[in-house]
Amino acid sequence: xxxxxxxxxxxxxxxFAVVLFPAYAQEEKTSAAMTPExxxxxxxxxxxxxxxxxxxxxxxxxxxxxxxxxLRTLVQDTKAFNGSNHGLMECKQxxxxxxxxxxxxxxxxxxxxxxxxCHAVKVLKIxxxxxxxxxxxxxxxxxxxxxCHSPHIDLIASKLIDPRKIxxxxxxxxxxxxDSDLQFAKFAPDDEKTLLKKxxxxxxxxxxxLPNTRRHWQRVxxxxxxxxxxxxxxxxxxxxxxxxxxxxxxxxxxxxxxxLMTRLYRHLIxxxxxxxxxxxxxxxxxxxxxxxxxxxxxxAVLMITVGALLLGLLLHGLGRIVVRLMQRRNNHG
Amino acid sequence: MAEREYLISLWIRVWHWINAILILxxxxxxxxxxxxDPNLPLVEFALSVRLHNIAxxxxxxxxxxxxxxxxxxxxxxxxxPKPPGIMQRAMAQGRWYVIGIFKGEPHPHTPSKTTHFNTLxxxxxxxxxYLVMPVVIVTGLxxxxxxxxPDQLFGYxxxxxxxxxxxxxxxVILLFMLSHIYLGxxxxxxxxxxxxxxxxxxxx
Numbered sequence: 001x002x003x004x005x006x007x008x009x010x011x012x013x014x015x016f017a018v019v020l021f022p023a024y025a026q027e028e029k030t031s032a033a034m035t036p037e038x039x040x041x042x043x044x045x046x047x048x049x050x051x052x053x054x055x056x057x058x059x060x061x062x063x064x065x066x067x068x069x070x071l072r073t074l075v076q077d078t079k080a081f082n083g084s085n086h087g088l089m090e091c092k093q094x095x096x097x098x099x100x101x102x103x104x105x106x107x108x109x110x111x112x113x114x115x116x117x118c119h120a121v122k123v124l125k126i127x128x129x130x131x132x133x134x135x136x137x138x139x140x141x142x143x144x145x146x147x148c149h150s151p152h153i154d155l156i157a158s159k160l161i162d163p164r165k166i167x168x169x170x171x172x173x174x175x176x177x178x179d180s181d182l183q184f185a186k187f188a189p190d191d192e193k194t195l196l197k198k199x200x201x202x203x204x205x206x207x208x209x210l211p212n213t214r215r216h217w218q219r220v221x222x223x224x225x226x227x228x229x230x231x232x233x234x235x236x237x238x239x240x241x242x243x244x245x246x247x248x249x250x251x252x253x254x255x256x257x258x259x260l261m262t263r264l265y266r267h268l269i270x271x272x273x274x275x276x277x278x279x280x281x282x283x284x285x286x287x288x289x290x291x292x293x294x295x296x297x298x299x300a301v302l303m304i305t306v307g308a309l310l311l312g313l314l315l316h317g318l319g320r321i322v323v324r325l326m327q328r329r330n331n332h333g
Numbered sequence: 334m335a336e337r338e339y340l341i342s343l344w345i346r347v348w349h350w351i352n353a354i355l356i357l358x359x360x361x362x363x364x365x366x367x368x369x370d371p372n373l374p375l376v377e378f379a380l381s382v383r384l385h386n387i388a389x390x391x392x393x394x395x396x397x398x399x400x401x402x403x404x405x406x407x408x409x410x411x412x413x414p415k416p417p418g419i420m421q422r423a424m425a426q427g428r429w430y431v432i433g434i435f436k437g438e439p440h441p442h443t444p445s446k447t448t449h450f451n452t453l454x455x456x457x458x459x460x461x462x463y464l465v466m467p468v469v470i471v472t473g474l475x476x477x478x479x480x481x482x483p484d485q486l487f488g489y490x491x492x493x494x495x496x497x498x499x500x501x502x503x504x505v506i507l508l509f510m511l512s513h514i515y516l517g518x519x520x521x522x523x524x525x526x527x528x529x530x531x532x533x534x535x536x537x
Contacts, residue, residue: 211382215479250378254369288492291369291378298497299368302504309508313515316430323435 034088042090046081049091049099054078063102080153094151115145126238134242138189147187148173158267163286166264167221174222179203206243219287224253224263236263254291256280340449341533344402349530352395358388360507367500389473396470399462411449412459422452434519444535461509465502472499 051057052066058075061068081087092099098108105111116123123145130136135143145151157166177183184200191198207213225247227237252259256279261269268282275281277297284293341349362385365375376384403409414423425441430453433441442451450458475482475495483491520526521536529535 209379211386212479249371250382251369251371254366254378255371284489284493286490288490288496290366290496293493294367298500306504306507306511309511313511317515317518319435323437327437 039088042088043082045090045092049095050076050078076152084151084153084155085159086151115151122235126235129238133238133240135240139187142187161267163264163268164219167217167219170221170223171217174226175203175217209248220253220260220264224260229259230262251291254289256292256294258283258289258292260289260292337534337536338444338446339533340444340446340535341529342406342408343533344406345408346530346533348395348399348402352392352399355388355392355395356506356510358384359392359503360510362388363503386477389470389477393470393474396466412455412462414452414455414459415448419452419456423456426451426453430516430519440519443537457509461506465505465509468498469502469506472496472502 051062052071053074053076055075055077058068058071061071086094094113095108096113097111098105130143131140135147154169157170160166160169177187178200181200185197188198188200190196204213210216223236223240226241228239228241230237258280260283261272261280265280265282272280272282275284277295278284278293279296280289280292280294283289287293362376362381365381366378366385368375369378375381403412422441429438429441432438440451442448444450472495476492476499479492482495485491486494517526517530518524520529525536
């Protein structure tokens with residue numbers, strides 16, 4: 001190893017030690033170090049923001065000179081925020097500079113703390129996946145984490161647990177744009193031929209091959225099919241795949257070895273107890289998935305019944321043939 | 334008695350064979366869907382869904398036609414086992430299938446214009462057509478439009494009891510179909526009853 005190579009390795013290790021590890025540690029300690037006193041301090045600090053940035057604040061603005069039209073777009077659901085991923089953090093943690101005084105600085109939003117300031121390890125991993133996704137290919141410059149993930153509302157799947165809540169939250173990320181011409185137009189790339197904004201493909205039309213399409217969207221996430229099969233990591237891949245690459249094999253989910261168990265239901269995998277004798281019974285609380293949620297005992301009873309009937313009919317038929325042959329032999333004899 | 338007698342109307346024969354084809358398609362695709370397995374593909378899943386849906390909807394119309402035509406033509410009366418001695422006749426028929434057929438005994442029932450079916454046939458056909466078929470059709474319809482299923486039932490997806498009933502009633506129809514096809518060989522000759530269901534003429 002040359003001196004230059006040794007220097008490079010040491011620099012890499014230092015970068016990891018200085019940047020990534022503290023960021024990772026901060027991610028871990030957010031909820032672990034919470035005390036009632038600290039929570040009260042956070043709530044008190046956040047209430048100063050919610051005095052304006054909440055439904056209540058909007059209805060009764062504490063200052064007369066406020067731009068209510070602009071404020072309307074900046075109102076937050078306080079209850080949803082308090083239950084979200086960032087609900088135990090001060091608003092100031094991200095909205096640090098430029099937000100202390102009113103009116104806030106004109107460029108304050110540009111000074112927002114980037115996600116990687118806390119989520120460095122995640123972002124590093126996700127960025128590589130995102131770079132291979134359809135969004136990076138078409139509209140990378142317009143995409144940030146916030147484009148899909150609402151930092152004021154979202155809660156990670158491992159905390160939401162309930163598959164219906166996970167589906168409702170995660171599909172909203174996709175359908176907010178892909179089921180709305182207005183939102184889609186904000187991100188749509190220009191069409192190479194017409195040089196006009198690409199029109200939003202009708203979400204139902206492009207999924208018309210999928211039976212009970214809307215029912216699927218209520219019960220599973222778009223990303224079950226539109227992300228590649230992972231290796232069981234902590235988070236699902238952020239490589240969103242377009243319709244050409246997306247999973248179209250129904251059997252990926254609709255069989256006893258259903259991929260749903262390593263995706264949507266992976267946070268409930270420990271609860272799988274084969275209730276009522278069904279395999280993948282944990283899915284049954286949310287959906288009956290044809291081919292995946294089967295009762296092997298019932299299947300066996302029915303197969304044995306059909307088998308026994310066929311055997312009985314076969315023996316009956318053979319008996320008739322034998323009797324007929326014997327009768328013929330006797331008649332000829 | 335004449336050697337052959339015209340017993341089965343054209344509309345019954347046409348309905349019967351359409352129904353037979355639909356039930357066969359529904360059975361094969363239904364098995365493919367329920368036992369979906371990448372290692373044992375009977376009919377490809379998406380194709381099975383399409384075929385099962387089309388055949389299922391067609392079956393609804395075929396069944397409605399069957400019920401209405403039976404009422405209008407009075408053929409529904411054929412399905413009603415007539416007293417007295419229903420049990421004795423059913424026992425005699427059962428005994429013939431188990432023992433008499435091997436001894437070359439004559440068939441205990443001779444079909445006629447007024448009584449097409451033997452007692453076991455009328456009991457079975459009535460049960461299958463008026464008890465089991467409505468269950469498989471209604472549950473199949475709910476399966477097709479799952480928004481009509483209850484959202485949740487006892488902590489499980491409301492579609493679970495619908496799916497179970499559909500599966501069980503379909504299994505009963507499969508068992509009936511297998512028996513029905515086999516017992517179709519117990520006429521005067523192995524093929525005579527199949528021939529009757531094509532031509533309408535029964536050979537005594």
